[in-house]
Amino acid sequence: MVDVCFYFQVHQPYRMKHYSIFQIGKDSNYFDDDKNREVMQKVASKCYLPANKLMLELLERYPEFRVAFSISGTALDQFKEYSPEVLDSFRKIAETGRVEFLDETYYHSLSFLYSKKEFFDQVEKHNLAVRKLFKCSPKVFRNTELIYNNDVAEYAGKMGYKAVLAEGADHILQWRSPNFVYAPKCGGKIKLLLKNYKLSDDIAFRFSDRSWAEFPLTAGKFGQWVSKINGCGVCANLFMDYETFGEHQWADTGIFDFMRALPGEIFSAGNSFKTPSEIVDAHDSVDRLDIPHLVSWADIERDVSAWIGNRMQQSAIARVFAVEDSVKSSGDKRLIEAWRKLTASDHFYYMCTKWFSDGDVHKYFNPYSTPYDSFINLMNVLNDLIIRLGSKPVLGSACAGLSEKANYIKE
Amino acid sequence: MKVLMFGWEFPPMKSGGLGTACFDLCRGLSRNGVEVVFVVPQLPRGMHSSVVKLIGADQLVKLSEVNTILTPYMTSKEYLEKYEMLDSREKDIYGRTMFAEVERYSKAAALIAERERFDVIHCHDWMTYEAGIIARKVSGRPLVVHIHATEFDRTGGSPNHEISKREYAGLSAADLVVANSHFTKSNVLKHYMVDSGKVKVVHWGIDEANPAYKLKTASPFRKDRVVLFLGRVTLQKGPDYFVRMAERVLQFVPDVKFVFAGSGDMFPRIVSEVAEKGIADKFVFTGFLSGDDVHRAFQMADIYVMPSVSEPFGLVALESLKNNTPVLISRQSGVSEVLSHVFKVDFWDVDEMSNKIVSFLRYSALEHELADNSFREAEKFNLDEPARKCIGCYREVLKW
Numbered sequence: 001m002v003d004v005c006f007y008f009q010v011h012q013p014y015r016m017k018h019y020s021i022f023q024i025g026k027d028s029n030y031f032d033d034d035k036n037r038e039v040m041q042k043v044a045s046k047c048y049l050p051a052n053k054l055m056l057e058l059l060e061r062y063p064e065f066r067v068a069f070s071i072s073g074t075a076l077d078q079f080k081e082y083s084p085e086v087l088d089s090f091r092k093i094a095e096t097g098r099v100e101f102l103d104e105t106y107y108h109s110l111s112f113l114y115s116k117k118e119f120f121d122q123v124e125k126h127n128l129a130v131r132k133l134f135k136c137s138p139k140v141f142r143n144t145e146l147i148y149n150n151d152v153a154e155y156a157g158k159m160g161y162k163a164v165l166a167e168g169a170d171h172i173l174q175w176r177s178p179n180f181v182y183a184p185k186c187g188g189k190i191k192l193l194l195k196n197y198k199l200s201d202d203i204a205f206r207f208s209d210r211s212w213a214e215f216p217l218t219a220g221k222f223g224q225w226v227s228k229i230n231g232c233g234v235c236a237n238l239f240m241d242y243e244t245f246g247e248h249q250w251a252d253t254g255i256f257d258f259m260r261a262l263p264g265e266i267f268s269a270g271n272s273f274k275t276p277s278e279i280v281d282a283h284d285s286v287d288r289l290d291i292p293h294l295v296s297w298a299d300i301e302r303d304v305s306a307w308i309g310n311r312m313q314q315s316a317i318a319r320v321f322a323v324e325d326s327v328k329s330s331g332d333k334r335l336i337e338a339w340r341k342l343t344a345s346d347h348f349y350y351m352c353t354k355w356f357s358d359g360d361v362h363k364y365f366n367p368y369s370t371p372y373d374s375f376i377n378l379m380n381v382l383n384d385l386i387i388r389l390g391s392k393p394v395l396g397s398a399c400a401g402l403s404e405k406a407n408y409i410k411e
Numbered sequence: 412m413k414v415l416m417f418g419w420e421f422p423p424m425k426s427g428g429l430g431t432a433c434f435d436l437c438r439g440l441s442r443n444g445v446e447v448v449f450v451v452p453q454l455p456r457g458m459h460s461s462v463v464k465l466i467g468a469d470q471l472v473k474l475s476e477v478n479t480i481l482t483p484y485m486t487s488k489e490y491l492e493k494y495e496m497l498d499s500r501e502k503d504i505y506g507r508t509m510f511a512e513v514e515r516y517s518k519a520a521a522l523i524a525e526r527e528r529f530d531v532i533h534c535h536d537w538m539t540y541e542a543g544i545i546a547r548k549v550s551g552r553p554l555v556v557h558i559h560a561t562e563f564d565r566t567g568g569s570p571n572h573e574i575s576k577r578e579y580a581g582l583s584a585a586d587l588v589v590a591n592s593h594f595t596k597s598n599v600l601k602h603y604m605v606d607s608g609k610v611k612v613v614h615w616g617i618d619e620a621n622p623a624y625k626l627k628t629a630s631p632f633r634k635d636r637v638v639l640f641l642g643r644v645t646l647q648k649g650p651d652y653f654v655r656m657a658e659r660v661l662q663f664v665p666d667v668k669f670v671f672a673g674s675g676d677m678f679p680r681i682v683s684e685v686a687e688k689g690i691a692d693k694f695v696f697t698g699f700l701s702g703d704d705v706h707r708a709f710q711m712a713d714i715y716v717m718p719s720v721s722e723p724f725g726l727v728a729l730e731s732l733k734n735n736t737p738v739l740i741s742r743q744s745g746v747s748e749v750l751s752h753v754f755k756v757d758f759w760d761v762d763e764m765s766n767k768i769v770s771f772l773r774y775s776a777l778e779h780e781l782a783d784n785s786f787r788e789a790e791k792f793n794l795d796e797p798a799r800k801c802i803g804c805y806r807e808v809l810k811w
Contacts, residue, residue: 020766021663315776353784356751372754375777376770 002179002229003274003282004266005193007142007165008242010048011072011108012040013346015367019377024384030338035367040082047246052089054245054256059096062263066273067099069242070142073106073126074344076133087133094134100275101130103138103161109343110307112143112152113294114321118343123159140165140276144345146195146239146297147304150290153184153192161190163280165239168194169295169302176287179233183285191280192289195239195297199225204240208253219258223265230271235279239297299354307348312375317348319382326389335388342382350374412805413446415529415546417520417539421451428726429559432591432615433535439616439798445805448527450542452516510573517541524549531555531805537562537574540581547584553808555801556585560647561598564721567646579603586808589613589801592745595723611807613800614749617729619793623706624733630711635668636772639712639736641705641727642719644675649718649741649758654681656716658688659765664772667693672708674699709734713778714771718758719744728753732789737782739767749792752784 017032058065071090079087093099105111105122106129112119123141130138141161143152148166156164168178176182178194202222206212214221226236241248249255266273274282298306308314320342327339351371368374416437420430437447520542524532533555534543540556547554562570562578582588582603588610590596596610630637638657642648650673657669671681671694685694700708709715715731715738722744729746731738739754740747747755754767771778805811 020762021769022762022766310780311776312774312780315774353752353780356784369755370751372752372767372777372781375774375780376767379770379774379777380766 002226002233002271003235003279004226004271005068005235005237005274005276005279006066007068007070007102007237007239007276008244009070009142009240010075010242012036012043012075012078013108013344014074014078014341015039016347016377016381019380019384021380024380025387028334028338028384028388030381030384031341032367036078037082040078043243043247044079044083044086046251047243048083048086049089050251050256051242051245051259052086052093054259055093055099056089056096058260058263059093059098062267063098064267064272065098065263066275066278068102068140068275069093069099070102070104071130072104072108073122073129074108074341076129091134094136098275100140100277101134101136101138102140102142102165102276103127103130104142105144107340107343108144108345109340110144110147110304110317110345110348111321111343112147112155113304113308114317115324116155118321118324119155120159122340122343139163140193140280145307147294148291148296149294150185150292153190154186157184157186157188157190163191163193163276165193165195165237165276166291167295167297167302168197168237171302172289172291172295176289177233178237179229179235180286181234181280181283183288185288185290187288191285193235193237193276193279196237197297199236200238200240203238203255203258204244204248207244207249207255207258216254217258219261219265222258222262223269223271226266226271227269234283235274237279305354306352307345310351310353310371312353312371313348313351316351316375316378316382319379323382323386323389327385330389332388335385339385342378342385347374347378351378412444412531412802413529414440414448414531414533414805415524415527415550415552416447416449416533416535417542417546418449418535419452419538421449428724429535432559432724432726435616435618435794436798436801438618439794439796440801442795443798443802445798445802448523448529450520450523450539452512452538513538513541513577517545521545521549531809533557533801533805534581535559537578537581540577540584543581544584553586554584555587555589555804555808556581557589557591558582558595558599558723559591560723561595561602563598563602564595564723565645565647567720575602585609587611587804589804591615591724593748594743594745598721598723611800611804613797613804614745615724615726615729616792616794616797617726617733617789619733619790621706621733623703624735626703626706626710628707628710630713632668632711635666636664637668637670637712637714638768638772639670639672639708639715639731640718641672641700641708641715641731642717644673644678644681646677647719647721648673648675649720650675650677650681651684652718652720652758652761652764653716654684654688655761656718656764656768657685657693658690659761660768660772661690661693663765663769667772668695669693670695670697670708670712672697672700672705705730706734709736712736714739714768716764716768717741717744718756718764720758722746729789729792732785735782735786737771737778737785739764739771750785750788752781752788754781 014031015035016030103123103126106126107122111122140163141156142165146167153164178196182192184192207217229236245255294304295302296304327336350366350368351374353371418433422430422434440447524546531553532543532546534540535557536559543554562575582605590610590612593612596612599605600607640653644650685691709731715736717725717728717740719741725744725746728738728740741758742755743758756763
């Protein structure tokens with residue numbers, strides 16, 4: 001019997017408004033409230049609300065149906081602010097007791113790579129929020145964008161999680177299959193669940209691709225593919241963005257109907273569903289994986305180059321984290337909150353220059369017309385934040401002879 | 412395939428991007444086996460040999476001469492001023508007005524059309540359109556009309572009606588119109604009743620192997636960063652926006668020199684504006700540059716700014732990139748359709764222009780990332796691609 005393990009990622013960042021050098025020192029509102037509301041309401045009506053309704057329907061119809069969600073703190077906050085009915089529907093789903101909520105960094109940040117202290121704080125904050133909102137205590141951790149290496153597992157283990165999720169990238173699995181439970185290098189009780197990227201991407205990316213040999217994908221066909229795992233695996237880890245339903249794959253592609261029909265096909269073939277916690281409770285690890293280099297679920301490279309691959313990204317994120325101590329010691333709650341929103345991985349993703357000319361997926365999710373605009377915007381905002389700190393520039397010295405207005409950071 | 416081409420400038424005799432564009436197109440065509448007879452209004456002594464040498468051993472492009480004092484981008488007023496300076500004998504040779512001059516060019520061109528054998532006629536911009544129409548009548552060969560800029564681009568929307576009339580005559584008589592960008596095509600469709608189906612877009616390319624790119628001229632300004640304006644100092648090129656941007660940038664970054672290269676009717680106004688704003692010590696006026704000096708100016712600069720109000724293509728932006736200088740260009744340009752790794756702003760948005768320039772000068776990570784990616788992007792431009800597309804246009808009208 002194969003257990004299908006669905007985990008859906010739910011995330012929305014706080015997008016920044018256009019912020020030019022002329023606003024530095026004069027404007028401490030960095031975020032584009034209108035745009036954020038607009039995006040949230042659009043995605044809510046196309047994805048979150050209809051998808052949650054479908055999940056509830058499936059949970060009612062099939063007592064054995066299970067799914068897991070990881071919802072970033074910035075998404076939770078924006079639900080509260082702009083679309084409280086989405087939060088209500090997640091609460092209803094939580095009340096069934098048959099879904100699992102995972103932990104992640106509250107601000108969907110890359111803090112693990114830059115500040116362990118901030119990383120702990122953000123995970124802790126996320127844990128509290130989930131407990132409060134959904135009355136359940138997350139036991140499984142997933143790092144931003146499934147960014148993973150040995151250290152992530154070690155830290156998650158120390159923080160008491162019983163499992164951590166990662167991408168089942170070919171180069172880390174080699175001859176192994178993602179359809180088993182693994183143990184990370186650090187040992188201990190924590191286990192590792194790896195994404196079956198082929199089956200996951202069949203739904204998340206290829207579902208509506210007419211040039212795909214398997215198009216159209218039916219629930220029956222997918223159920224058979226899952227069944228084939230019998231004999232060479234125990235689980236099918238289907239990890240994807242929740243926005244797959246209705247946003248990446250529009251409703252008219254039939255994605256909702258596919259999902260509605262899928263549990264029936266899975267059950268009739270004698271397979272079932274489990275949450276990540278149930279999977280690791282039910283199965284021992286088959287091998288220990290040593291993954292020293294960072295992997296993620298992004299792009300073909302499956303590495304971190306989408307966020308910190310170029311010099312703008314590296315420079316910007318280093319500067320954001322360089323002011324962490326001054327921000328925190330300021331004790332100014334609004335300022336700390338603003339700074340934390342700047343740590344969201346999305347801001348650095350927008351600066352990605354890989355494939356930029358080709359206008360691919362990076363462009364689709366990007367509120368800026370170029371990666372350079374995105375860098376300039378973040379640096380301007382950061383400079384204002386530094387001025388608010390009242391401290392002399394932490395990141396470098398100001399140019400000699402500049403006016404106060406030109407209190408600008410020189411590289 | 413043989414083309415009779417009418418242009419009005421050819422390097423080294425040129426004052427703008429059009430001469431370079433025509434020259435490069437001819438080289439691309441000859442590389443792809445197309446023979447060109449290129450008719451220019453003026454052919455100063457000594458130029459002939461250097462051009463042949465420039466074109467190389469292919470010997471496919473042949474220059475024919477028509478006597479005229481007409482130069483590109485000349486306004487009626489400038490023409491009259493130049494005309495008044497001629498002695499009376501010369502006045503008899505040259506026409507009294509710019510339009511009479513165009514007519515002379517057209518008539519002479521008709522003679523050439525009778526003398527030469529060719530498959531297709533290709534004209535560049537309004538001054539040559541009548542020549543093309545006449546050549547078509549004489550020879551019965553199809554006419555391809557190239558539009559590099561409409562009169563509306565050149566004048567900021569207040570056209571000389573005599574010119575726009577001629578522009579329209581050429582566009583409507585043509586069997587096919589080549590626009591150098593979608594920007595130009597949309598201007599053509601907006602201002603003239605032309606069937607959109609016969610307007611093709613051919614973006615310009617650039618010489619990928621000009622030895623001048625390797626001059627590696629260092630900036631003489633030591634500590635100061637260099638922000639460059641290079642172009643005709645006319646309304647169309649937005650020089651006034653450059654000055655306003657400079658003033659704003661200096662509020663943030665004092666150690667900058669603004670190198671201002673070019674001449675034109677707005678020049679006196681620009682100089683006095685710079686003086687009035689009290690930033691004259693930050694400006695360097697080079698006057699009109701040509702030949703290798705253009706490349707040297709690009710190489711000295713940290714960034715080139717093209718704030719054009721209306722730029723049908725903007726080959727200079729590609730020249731800048733080929734000289735390893737990143738660019739900020741206005742969205743109101745054809746070249747912005749084919750470049751991704753550049754700063755793009757609306758020409759009127761001086762604040763945004765300043766925002767980008769200040770950031771560029773301040774953050775080396777931004778500077779290097781933009782530079783490396785834009786130079787790599789510039790590698791995709793060459794002379795063959797536009798030539799092949801033009802050959803495609805010839806085939807279309809010839810039904811080959």
